[in-house]
Amino acid sequence: MSMEIYDTNAWVGSWPFAPVGHVDVAALRQHWRAAGVTGGLVSSLDALWLLDPTAVNAELIKATQRLAGIDPLPILNLLDPAWAEQLAALLRTKAVKAVRLAPGYGGWKLNDQRAVAAASEIVAQGRQVVLTARLVDERHEHPSVKVKPVAVKTIARWIEKVPTMTPLVQGLGRWEIEELAKTTDRFLTDLSFMEWMDTVGVISQKVDPGRIVFGSLTPLHGLAAHVNKITQSPATMARRRALAAGNARKFLSA
Amino acid sequence: MRIIDIHTHPVFFNAGIEPAETQLIMRRARQLGFVHMISLGDVLRFGRNPDEEQSRIINDETAEIMKRGRGFFIGFCALNPLLGEKVVRREVDRCVGGMGFRGIKLEVSCNAQHPAMAGVMRAAVEHDVPVLQHSWNQLNKRSRSYHSDPEDTCALARRWPNVRIIMAHLTGCGFRGIRAARGLDNLVVDTSGGGPEAGLVDYAVEQLGEHRVVYGSDLPIRDLPTAVGRITGAGLSASTQQRLLYDNAAELLRI
Numbered sequence: 001m002s003m004e005i006y007d008t009n010a011w012v013g014s015w016p017f018a019p020v021g022h023v024d025v026a027a028l029r030q031h032w033r034a035a036g037v038t039g040g041l042v043s044s045l046d047a048l049w050l051l052d053p054t055a056v057n058a059e060l061i062k063a064t065q066r067l068a069g070i071d072p073l074p075i076l077n078l079l080d081p082a083w084a085e086q087l088a089a090l091l092r093t094k095a096v097k098a099v100r101l102a103p104g105y106g107g108w109k110l111n112d113q114r115a116v117a118a119a120s121e122i123v124a125q126g127r128q129v130v131l132t133a134r135l136v137d138e139r140h141e142h143p144s145v146k147v148k149p150v151a152v153k154t155i156a157r158w159i160e161k162v163p164t165m166t167p168l169v170q171g172l173g174r175w176e177i178e179e180l181a182k183t184t185d186r187f188l189t190d191l192s193f194m195e196w197m198d199t200v201g202v203i204s205q206k207v208d209p210g211r212i213v214f215g216s217l218t219p220l221h222g223l224a225a226h227v228n229k230i231t232q233s234p235a236t237m238a239r240r241r242a243l244a245a246g247n248a249r250k251f252l253s254a
Numbered sequence: 255m256r257i258i259d260i261h262t263h264p265v266f267f268n269a270g271i272e273p274a275e276t277q278l279i280m281r282r283a284r285q286l287g288f289v290h291m292i293s294l295g296d297v298l299r300f301g302r303n304p305d306e307e308q309s310r311i312i313n314d315e316t317a318e319i320m321k322r323g324r325g326f327f328i329g330f331c332a333l334n335p336l337l338g339e340k341v342v343r344r345e346v347d348r349c350v351g352g353m354g355f356r357g358i359k360l361e362v363s364c365n366a367q368h369p370a371m372a373g374v375m376r377a378a379v380e381h382d383v384p385v386l387q388h389s390w391n392q393l394n395k396r397s398r399s400y401h402s403d404p405e406d407t408c409a410l411a412r413r414w415p416n417v418r419i420i421m422a423h424l425t426g427c428g429f430r431g432i433r434a435a436r437g438l439d440n441l442v443v444d445t446s447g448g449g450p451e452a453g454l455v456d457y458a459v460e461q462l463g464e465h466r467v468v469y470g471s472d473l474p475i476r477d478l479p480t481a482v483g484r485i486t487g488a489g490l491s492a493s494t495q496q497r498l499l500y501d502n503a504a505e506l507l508r509i
Contacts, residue, residue, distance in 0.1 A: 018429065018452075018453055019453060020452045020453045035487070137425075137448055137449060137451070138394070139390070139391060139394055139395070139426070139448075140391060140394075140425070140426070140428055140448070140451070141394060143393045143394060146394065192449070193449055195449065195475070195476050195477045195480055196474060196475065196476070196477060197279070197282075197473050197474035197475075197476070197477060197478065198282070198477065199477040199480070217449075218452070219452055220451065220452055221449055221450050221451060221452055222450040222451070222452045222455075222483060222484055222487045222488070223452075223487060224483040224484075224486055224487025225450035225480045225481070225482075225483030225484050225487055226450065226480065226483070227483065228477075228479035228480050228482065228483035228486075229477055229479060229480045229483075231479075232286070232479035233479070234282065
């Protein structure tokens with residue numbers, strides 16, 4: 001079965017707590033190809049923790065240049081007093097279609113006024129916002145480093161305060177997605193932490209299938225497992241194609 | 255590819271109790287290559303300490319699922335060790351001796367190192383059946399008095415070397431759980447539970463050997479193709495994949 005698969009939640013760089021990782025974009029690309037993934041949005045794990053990730057973001061943008069189908073997803077850290085400079089530099093780069101916010105890892109909170117200001121500016125410049133609500137199951141974190149997932153109520157309030165934004169929220173579990181869907185339909189979600197018998201069928205009852213995208217969380221999660229979640233779903237082929245790539249393409253071209 | 259799923263809950267908090275729901279699970283599973291599923295029961299339906307009557311209800315439902323499956327589902331007897339050895343023995347005799355169950359399932363009534371476990375283990379020895387012990391990393395929790403960390407389950411296996419132990423939830427056990435399980439030939443780890451975190455299946459095979467890792471999903475909480483993808487995407491040889499997906503469970507359950 002041939003199906004375009006666009007991965008909205010892929011990473012390069014090093015992870016300090018486990019021997020996983022694609023050190024660079026070339027290694028990720030090879031890994032993707034082996035699993036039938038055609039391209040996607042890439043962020044750097046090395047940028048995740050930095051107050052000023054500008055240099056790492058710049059390196060990522062350079063590494064993805066001239067690689068068709070691979071789009072850089074730089075991370076903005078709002079803990080930096082000069083975050084507006086970080087953002088301005090990113091938005092000057094044509095290749096940047098979206099900006100990732102990862103509050104738990106950057107050390108700031110989504111209920112900060114800066115999260116509203118930054119999101120508003122990103123959208124005003126015609127780009128999209130991707131929010132990392134969770135990267136790691138909190139039950140499995142290193143005992144000395146605990147990053148809480150972003151609470152659904154906080155996400156809902158943030159979305160409400162930026163009326164021009166429809167963000168892609170990544171890393172929510174089943175009950176969290178359903179809770180968010182009760183408060184707003186102005187978000188997209190990936191399925192990186194959503195799983196149930198017939199994942200696609202279950203979540204499609206609560207969220208418009210046009211707002212669900214593929215995100216593997218590779219290399220922290222197994223890529224083949226997440227690919228199977230879509231390609232071997234009992235959903236119609238049209239729905240699987242939309243989830244695999246179509247919805248993400250629309251999101252990034254909106 | 256033939257698959258045995260050693261960790262499923264076809265009835266989960268009362269959902270799945272209807273015959274049509276059982277048929278739906280079987281139809282979907284067979285399409286994907288599954289030939290057997292181990293039904294562990296609706297183990298938390300009455301909370302973590304079911305009484306004797308509640309344990310019987312859970313196991314009677316498993317027996318009903320087995321009947322509906324006509325050989326597809328294999329039952330494990332869900333027990334609360336804290337009810338005491340007499341009650342435990344009576345239920346194991348009824349389920350394993352009388353209804354063809356092939357193993358014992360332990361959830362979170364007590365820690366695997368609790369003295370009450372002795373009664374369960376003696377029943378397992380007498381009936382020659384494996385014991386599947388729920389296990390999860392307890393470093394970030396405060397529930398270890400009743401919830402087994404992988405190190406607790408490994409201690410149980412060490413204390414009872416003549417009982418086959420299935421340490422549930424590879425993802426919940428993590429790299430530390432795999433390290434703890436080295437050298438315990440009577441213990442296998444199942445791959446169920448949690449998201450498909452990378453690196454665990456291949457590390458378990460490397461550290462424990464391909465005979466000591468067995469496929470499980472934790473259905474319905476988990477998605478079958480995703481759970482299988484943990485094995486098929488782990489960079490293992492085809493023969494090792496087959497061992498994890500079918501052979502090890504078949505040998506463990508003497509199918």
